[in-house]
Amino acid sequence: MQTQVPGVLPDAVNFMLQVERNRILEGVYPISAMPRLCDVLTSSDGFVKVKLEFGDSVGFASLKGKVSATLMTQCQRCLQPMAIKVCGHFKFALVNSDDDSELLPEEFEPYLLDGEEQSVIDIIEDELLLSIPMVTVHETACSDFMNAQDEAGGVREKMQAEKEASHPFAALQAMKNGLKDKKVN
Numbered sequence: 001m002q003t004q005v006p007g008v009l010p011d012a013v014n015f016m017l018q019v020e021r022n023r024i025l026e027g028v029y030p031i032s033a034m035p036r037l038c039d040v041l042t043s044s045d046g047f048v049k050v051k052l053e054f055g056d057s058v059g060f061a062s063l064k065g066k067v068s069a070t071l072m073t074q075c076q077r078c079l080q081p082m083a084i085k086v087c088g089h090f091k092f093a094l095v096n097s098d099d100d101s102e103l104l105p106e107e108f109e110p111y112l113l114d115g116e117e118q119s120v121i122d123i124i125e126d127e128l129l130l131s132i133p134m135v136t137v138h139e140t141a142c143s144d145f146m147n148a149q150d151e152a153g154g155v156r157e158k159m160q161a162e163k164e165a166s167h168p169f170a171a172l173q174a175m176k177n178g179l180k181d182k183k184v185n
């Protein structure tokens, strides 16, 4: 049985040749191979999963792709590292000139072919950069940190003081009730 570990894809391929062969490429790129992406991450460990489909789509040479990865970034609230799952899709029509791109249906983005081979890894890196949310914060994991910050800043004590001030007898009443309950028990 073949192992299912996907291989590392080449950085660049001849797109039109892949279209002629209706090739589907599935594999990974190491995150460390994408310097622009690494610049905005806290770790370059890990891999990006990629699926590329070359072929014809409504008469246009096309490249459809999917990318997904777990990226390490920084929580903008507690400044600790956090993992985010990102994924992206793209659908390019491969064109030879800007004139061709004017004829494209809206669902396509034009990709201008240039040279013998075209860089796949650049497309993937762009897609991942676009898929990172503008604001990254822990959903819940940094609430302990927030509580600690509150206490350090006295926010919690202030809130408690405000509460007591608005109900000056509430604390006293609670204490009396506590005493009463103790006697009953």
Ligand SMILES: [Zn+2]
Residues within 6 Å of the ligand: 075, 076, 077, 078, 079, 080, 137, 138, 141, 142
């Ligand atoms: Zn956080």
